[in-house]
Amino acid sequence: MWRIAKMCHICYINFYFNLQIIQIMAVIVNEALKDLVIINHDRYQGYKRAAEETEDADLRMMFTEWSTQSLGFANELKKHVDAADARDLDPDDTTVQGKLYRVYMDLKAAVLGRDRKAILSSCEYGDDAALKEYKEALDDVDGDYSSAVKILIQEQRNQIQQSHDRVKMMRDAA
Numbered sequence: 351m352w353r354i355a356k357m358c359h360i361c362y363i364n365f366y367f368n369l370q371i372i373q374i375m376a377v378i379v380n381e382a383l384k385d386l387v388i389i390n391h392d393r394y395q396g397y398k399r400a401a402e403e404t405e406d407a408d409l410r411m412m413f414t415e416w417s418t419q420s421l422g423f424a425n426e427l428k429k430h431v432d433a434a435d436a437r438d439l440d441p442d443d444t445t446v447q448g449k450l451y452r453v454y455m456d457l458k459a460a461v462l463g464r465d466r467k468a469i470l471s472s473c474e475y476g477d478d479a480a481l482k483e484y485k486e487a488l489d490d491v492d493g494d495y496s497s498a499v500k501i502l503i504q505e506q507r508n509q510i511q512q513s514h515d516r517v518k519m520m521r522d523a524a
Contacts, residue, residue, distance in 0.1 A: 379499065382490040383431045386503065389483040390424035393417075393510075396476040405464050409520075413473070416513055423506050430499050470521035477514035484510065 397417035401410045484507035491500045 378490050380432050382487040383427050383499070385483055386487050386506075387424045387427045387431065389480050390420045390427065393420040393476060393480050394424065397473065400469055400473050403464055404466070404469050406466055409466065409469065412516075419509070419513075423509075426502060426506070430502070467521055467524035470517050470524060474514060474517045474521060477510055477517060480510050481507065481514060 394417050397413045397420065401413035401417060404410050404413065484503060487503050488500070488507065491503065
C-alpha cells in the first residue's frame with residue numbers, strides 16, 4: 351500500500367512539474383509574440399516615415415507596401431497573443447528605441463536632406479533590428495511548442511529578410 355501511495359505522489363509531482371513548465375513556456379512565447387507585434391509597429395511607423403520623407407516615387411511605393419505589410423504581420427501575430435494582452439497592443443505601441451530612432455531619422459533628414467542612400471541606410475538599420483527580434487523569438491519558440499506559430503514567425507522573418515536584402519542592394523547601388 352505504501353508503495354502505491356508513494357508512486358501516486360511521485361506521479362502527481364511529475365504532472366505538476368510538467369504543467370509548470372508548460373505554463374512558463376506559454377508565458378515566454380506570449381512575451382516573444384508581443385515583442386514581435388511591437389517591433390512590427392516600429393517597422394510600420396519607420397517605413398511610413400521613410401515613405402513620407404523620400405522624394406523618389408519607387409521608394410515611396412516600396413516603403414508604403416512594407417509599412418502595410420508590417421501592420422499585417424502585427425495583426426497576424428496578435429491572433430496568437432493571449433486575448434487580454436492583445437487588446438492592449440495598438441499600432442502606436444512601439445519601442446522606446448524605435449521612437450528615438452525615428453527622431454534620429456528626422457534629424458538626419460533635416461541635416462542631409464532627403465538623400466536616397468541615407469533613407470535606405472536607415473531602413474536597413476530598422477530591418478536589422480526586426481530580424482534580431484525575430485531570431486530571438488524563434489529561439490524562444492524552439493522545439494515543438496506550436497508549429498503553426500513557429501511557421502508564422504519563420505515566414506514573416508523570411509519576408510523581412512527579403513526586404514532587408516532589397517534595401518541593402520538599393521543602398522549599395524545609390
